[in-house]
Amino acid sequence: MRPSACPGLLRIVPALDGGICRVKLAGGVLSASQALAIADAIDEHASGIVDITNRANLQLRGVKRGHEEALIAALLDAGLGPQDATHAHADDVRNVMVSPAAGRDAHALSDTTALAADLLTLLQSDPRCAALSPKFALLLDGGERLMMLDHPHDIWFSAMQPSDHAEPLYALGLAGCPPVAAEHANALAAVAASDVPALTRALLHTFLDLAAPEHTRMRDVIAAHSVDNVLAHAEPQSGISLLRGEPVERWRREPADASRRLGARQQRDGQRWHIGAQPALGRMNSTTLRGLAVLAQQQNHEGAMLHMTPWQTVLLTDIDTSNVAATLQTLETLGLATTPHNPLTRVIACAGSTGCAKSxxxxxxxxxxxxxxxxxxxxxxxxxxxxxxxxxxxCAPYTLLATSQNRYDLYTTQDPRESTGFGRLLARGVTIDEAADILNASAAPPFDEPFDA
Ligand code: SF4
Structure with missing residues (x-):
């Protein structure tokens, strides 16, 4: 079993501003009562601040010294812990990403909610999974229009609809993302939805069989053993014949649309809506969290829940048509942005120097x-x-990487020329004002040599 320094619900790690407690949410979903429990807990035991993470989880910051046990107990009482709360690894392995609109997205090929629950149970109940890194992550994509497709995952499944199958299949890939564009890596194979759990188990065991002590991610094992060898090991273990061939290799996923994370969108039942909103920089205080909880409670439908998203936004689901306008208004009153016109929906930032010694x-x-x-x-x-x-x-289209207090290097992926890491260096050592000038002139970006401020 690998020791970990990653924060979890059961492992509160120190930071500049106090302890960090990360709460992994199944499918990013938080009930109103759980949101209220967290709001109370962070007021009493932490700094009253919670961040939404890029994996649609919550990170409670500023946990007070001596309050760790009480905070953990409050979170477990609210039903936010793993199936077996006596082992930190059972918490660590809860890494299955789905669309925040899973089961509701009008464009989805498949409802992933039950399958995602099966995968979470598998990860938590299989004793071998205790050896997985807390960063080892699965993606289960139902083909939703609102889907984060840019985050690489160790194992990914993505719904596809071959013309000769009545039911959707799931395309499979390792150490990457579902292919959208021609230049993306092809899916490796496809399976029926009912075969996804058994194949996942076989792939997890294969990873653990082949991984050397220094291998924590699937990409490490592939680099050492090749994709073909990983599949050749997993397929007989799974007892499933993988579908391969031209339709799988040619398959490309429909592009997703991240703009659907904001505002009101009709759900697949045609009756209700999901409404997305962005707290500034993905950070909320307890007052905002309580306001969101009350908003979910006020809806007429028990499916009204808070879904955290990997864009560090919140999605309220199952809103009646008659409540849409009032819900949007309340979200704005709570200080959340509901339209892309708000520039706060176009910036994200890490904890920074007030919370992290590395910043x-x-x-x-x-x-x-x-x-x-x-x-x-x-x-x-x-x-x-x-x-x-x-x-x-x-990699975001533009990254400002801090070089000193008030100074950043500006990188971009918007330049078609070759680049690595955060993209091509566009400007060196700029202030925020200088960066704003460059970005606001970026309709025709000055992709010449980087300039030094
Ligand atoms: S400074 Fe680095 S380690 Fe700290 S929060 Fe930001 S990105 Fe993470």
Missing amino acids: LADTKADALKLAARGVPAQTQVHLSGCPRSCAAAH
Whole structure:
């Protein structure tokens, strides 16, 4: 079993601003009563602040010294712990990403909610999974329009609808993302939905069979053993014949639409709506959390829940048509942005120097400054205090990487020329004002040599 320094519900780790407690949410879902429990808990035992993470979980910050046990007990009482709360690894392995609109997205090929619950049970109940890294993660994509497709996952499944099958199949890939564009890596195989749990178990065991002590992610095992050998090991273990061939290789997923994370969208039943809103920089205080809980409670439908999203936003589900306008208004009153016109929906930032000793700048404050200067429509900017990129598991179109207090290197992926890491270096050592000037002139970006501020 690998020791871990990652925060969890049962493992509160120290940071500059106190302890960090990460609460992993099944499918990103939080009930109103759980939101109220967290609001009370962070007021009593922490700093009253909670961040939404890029894996649609919650991170409670500023846990007070000596309050750790009481906080954990309050969270477990609220039903936020793993199936077996006596082992930290049972908490660590709860990494199955689904669409925040799973089961409700009008464009989905498949409802992933039951299958995702099966995979979470498998991860928590199989004793061998205790040896997985807390970062080892699965993606279960039902083909929803609202889906995060940019985060690489160790194992991914994505619904596909071959013309000769009545039911959707699930395409499979390892150490990557479902292919959308021609240049993306093809899916490796496909299976029926009913075969996904057995195949997942076989792939997890294969990973654990082949992984050397230094291998924590599927990409490490593939680099050492090749994809073909991983599948050749897993397929007989699973007892399933994988579907391969041209239809699987040619398959491309329909593009997702991240703009659906904001505002009101009709659900697949045609009766209700999901409504998305963005707390500034994915951070909420207990008052906001209580307001969201009350909003969910006020709906007429028991399915009205709070769904955290990997864009660090909140999605309220199952809103009656008659409640849509009032719900949008309340969200705005709570300080959340519900339209992409708000520049705060175009910036994300890590904890920064007020919370993390590694940060070279106060990224949170600087991100607010940048938003106040305006960020062009369709642009997303990520401010990171160091190269670890905690706020984004994928490369944002623009990244400001701190180099010192108030100074950043600006990178972009919007340049078609070859680049690595955060993209091509566009400007070196710029202030937030200088970065804003460059971004706001970026309709025709100055992709010449990087300039030094
Ligand atoms: S990206 Fe770096 S500076 Fe920011 S929170 Fe993560 S470790 Fe800290």
